[in-house]
Amino acid sequence: MTASASSNFEPGAPFDFATIADAMKTMGHSAWLDMKRHAEGPDWVEIALPWHADIVADPESGVLASGPIISLMDNATGIAVWKKRGYFLPQVTVDLRVDYMRPARPGATVIGRGECYKITRNFAFVRGTAYDESIDDPIAHVVGSFILVGGEVPA
Amino acid sequence: MTTIILPPYALGLGCTIDHMDGDLPVIGCDYGPRVAGRPGFWHGGALSGLLEMAAVTAVRSALDIEMRRLKPVNVSVQFMRGGVQKRTYAIGRVIREGRRLVNVSAEAWQDDRAKPLARAEMHVMIAAAKA
Numbered sequence: 001m002t003a004s005a006s007s008n009f010e011p012g013a014p015f016d017f018a019t020i021a022d023a024m025k026t027m028g029h030s031a032w033l034d035m036k037r038h039a040e041g042p043d044w045v046e047i048a049l050p051w052h053a054d055i056v057a058d059p060e061s062g063v064l065a066s067g068p069i070i071s072l073m074d075n076a077t078g079i080a081v082w083k084k085r086g087y088f089l090p091q092v093t094v095d096l097r098v099d100y101m102r103p104a105r106p107g108a109t110v111i112g113r114g115e116c117y118k119i120t121r122n123f124a125f126v127r128g129t130a131y132d133e134s135i136d137d138p139i140a141h142v143v144g145s146f147i148l149v150g151g152e153v154p155a
Numbered sequence: 156m157t158t159i160i161l162p163p164y165a166l167g168l169g170c171t172i173d174h175m176d177g178d179l180p181v182i183g184c185d186y187g188p189r190v191a192g193r194p195g196f197w198h199g200g201a202l203s204g205l206l207e208m209a210a211v212t213a214v215r216s217a218l219d220i221e222m223r224r225l226k227p228v229n230v231s232v233q234f235m236r237g238g239v240q241k242r243t244y245a246i247g248r249v250i251r252e253g254r255r256l257v258n259v260s261a262e263a264w265q266d267d268r269a270k271p272l273a274r275a276e277m278h279v280m281i282a283a284a285k286a
Binding site (some may be wrong): 027028029030031033053055057058061070092093094096097098146 | 164208
C-alpha cells in the first residue's frame with residue numbers, strides 16, 4: 001500500500017510531487033530502495049530506482065530482483081493518482097499486476113513511469129512501465145487499481 | 156530437504172526461512188524500516204516481494220530446480236488487509252508444473268493464516284540448464 005499519510009503533509013493538502021519525493025527519501029521501504037523523483041506530467045510521474053548490490057536477485061549476474069520493481073511501480077502508480085487528482089488524499093492499493101519483459105541491466109538505474117488513466121467515484125485505475133535506457137525497451141509493464149478511502153477533491 | 160539460499164534482496168528485506176510446512180518453506184519477515192510504507196504499515200511493494208519470494212522458493216523446493224534458473228514471467232497481487240507492525244509470513248503453493256512454465260500462488264498473513272493480508276498468482280519460467 002502506498003503511503004497515504006505522513007507527518008510531512010496533511011490529507012487533503014494540494015499535491016506536490018517534490019514534497020512527497022522528499023518524504024520518500026526518509027520513509028521506510030522507499031528510502032531503503034533509494035527512490036527519487038525523476039519527471040512528472042498532468043497524470044503521470046516517473047521515479048528513479050538506482051541499482052544497489054543489496055537488492056539484486058543473483059549476486060553473480062547482478063540482475064535486480066523483481067520485488068524492488070513492484071515497489072517502484074506501486075509508488076509510481078500511486079503517486080500518479082495524487083498527481084491527477086491534484087490533492088493528497090488517502091487511497092489503498094487493491095491490486096497490481098506486473099509483466100516482466102526482460103531483466104534490468106546490471107548497474108543501471110530503473111525508471112518507473114506510473115500513469116493514472118481513469119478516476120471514478122471510488123476507484124483509480126493505473127498503468128505503468130519500468131525501463132532503463134528507453135521506454136520503448138521496457139523491463140516491465142504494470143496495471144492496477146486503488147480504492148479511494150475518504151476525502152474529496154475540493155469543489 | 157533442499158538447501159534454499161535466499162537472494163540478497165530477500166536477506167536485505169529481512170526475510171528468512173521461518174520453518175517448513177511439510178515440504179514447503181514458510182518465509183518470515185520482521186516489521187522494520189525496510190518494509191515500512193505509510194506510517195505504521197507494511198509497504199505494498201515489500202509485501203509483494205515477500206509473496207514473490209514465497210512463490211519462487213516453493214517452486215525451488217517442490218521441483219528441486221536451482222533458484223537462478225527460475226525467471227518471473229508475471230505476477231498479480233491482491234491486497235486485502237493492511238500489514239501492521241508485526242512479523243509477517245508467506246507460503247507458496249505450486250498449482251501446475253509444466254515443462255517450462257510453473258503456475259504458483261502465494262499468501263501472506265500475520266497472526267491468523269485464515270486472514271491473509273495479500274495473495275499473489277505468479278507464472279515462473281524454468282530456464283534451460285547451462286551446459
